[in-house]
Amino acid sequence: MTRGIGRDRTLPDAVRGHWADRRTPRFIRPYLRLARLERPIGWWLLLLPCWWSSALAAIAVDQPYPSPWHLALFLVGAIAMRGAGSTYNDIVDRRLDASVERTRDRPLASGEVGVPAAFAFVLLQCAVGLAVLLQFNPFAIATGFASVVIVLFYPFMKRVIWIPQIVLGLCFAWGALMGWAAAVGSLAAAPVLLYAGSIAWVVGYDTIYAVQDLEDDEIAGIKSSARFFGEHVRTGIAVCYTLAFLLIGAALILADSGPLAFLGLLAFAVHLGWQVVSVHAGDPAGALRLFRSNREAGLLLFAGLVLDALLR
Template sequence: MNGAATRVADATGNWVDTRAPQWSRPYLRLSRLDRPIGSWLLLLPCWWSAALAARMAHSIGQLPLVLALFFVGAFAMRGAGCTWNDITDRDLDAKVERTRSRPIPAGQVSVRQAFAFLVAQALIGLAVLLQFNRFAVLTGIASLAIVVVYPFMKRITWWPQIVLGLAFSWGALMGFAVTLGRLDAAALALYAGSIAWVVGYDTIYAHQDAEDDALIGVKSTARLFGARTKPALTVCYALAAVLIGVALGLAGAGLPAWIGLAAFTAHLVWQIGRLEIGDAALCLRIFKSSRDAGLLLFAGLLADAVMATV
């Protein structure tokens, strides 16, 4: 099998393509380890909530371990979710230029092999989840219903990004469940703010496929908003900033957290100003920069948690 010929169209030149053993490459691509940005975007709400909950608990003793476990769990479960998405979308992926080279439509792995790999990744996620308290375990398991239905949403609603937001923002609840053993108003506000953020950045991402999606009948907020994307993003990102601010206020956050939120918001404003929806490569770069926005907020929350305990 020729490595260059089997690369995924928008993920060339990475370590999977150049260094991973040949036999492992289709599986690493199924789990998107050649494109880890999605894992980071799944992880960041987990880290936000862990830091904010530690601040509320006035204790950071367990925070390093919680952050590390969330890191492993996010990468494993994002891999499992992407593998499930590729199984359910294999026929659609074959019709889209950017996705037809994915392992299943390209014939690199069978559906049966992909499903076995999905189970293996899910078991890693479960092993991480079982390190936490019972309430956190049940909270984590509850997210699976959203993950299962998400791939089908683009077929029936113009708003699949909201369902993605429900799934990708679940970590905003997990830090509170793990650290405090409960979900209070601050957790729910952080969750809602993260959902608005996800709708925004995934709309940018979806503009890469808008033309192909129109041809095959796939729905998205990118197609729904069209030329009105920038005003729509302004609403989404404003909601994200306000709701996350509500979470900080409810949690009694200090100045470093608010500075982090200001930097996060400034980055979102920059994204809107820079965006050109007809430039697919630019859309991808701006989408990937969402990790930087999330890390700015996390840095502020982490600094606040540390300063609140010294």
């Protein structure tokens, strides 16, 4: 089921010196890489819309803070489901990954892990995600299950449409619905607008991420928003981030948010503007740093929402 599992491969976009690559038994490291544990930015970006939504719901229903229990559940769920989605994506893309410089050493593309073992690992991570989901109310559980179809189709979109990041956004922004659903037991216009804004944010930051692979993607015939925008990639990112700012702002208005929430949104917008100014198509390493910085951007918005709930 596995081949060459004792070899130690550090992927180019991994966090250098991460504990998953240094402090775990060698035989388990390829599976941790399938789950992207040495690249924690992925689960952060999946988690942040959940936390935004939880905090926005607290503002809307006059709670002093979002449920700590829900925040903790979303943390565990984001790590598990990001890992499951990444492993599934690598199963589907193992031949494409082998043709791209940045991804050819991934465990499936390189042969460190076989497909049957990878499928078993997907099921294990999904079991953790299901255990988390079942802690919520029935409406939130149904909302969580509704995302499965999108997740299953996403890996194939880069072969079909020029901006597959839109489908990625549908997946990664789903938490913008989940936090509200878990807190309120229903949905409203505010979380739907937050979801739409989060999708625009995902398309923007993943376009920055795709800048790393422009040359290899063209050779392999992989479609991406970075290739679609071409020499206008900075403008494309700016449009996405502007939409994110406007839609999230509309969500804050509908939830009757106060000045601190809008201050957090402003800090978020300034950070996104800095990314637009700083991105360069010929600087893959810089693109990776900017992509990772979206954790800080998202935390700025979350901090503003939490402080608004606390100090209303």
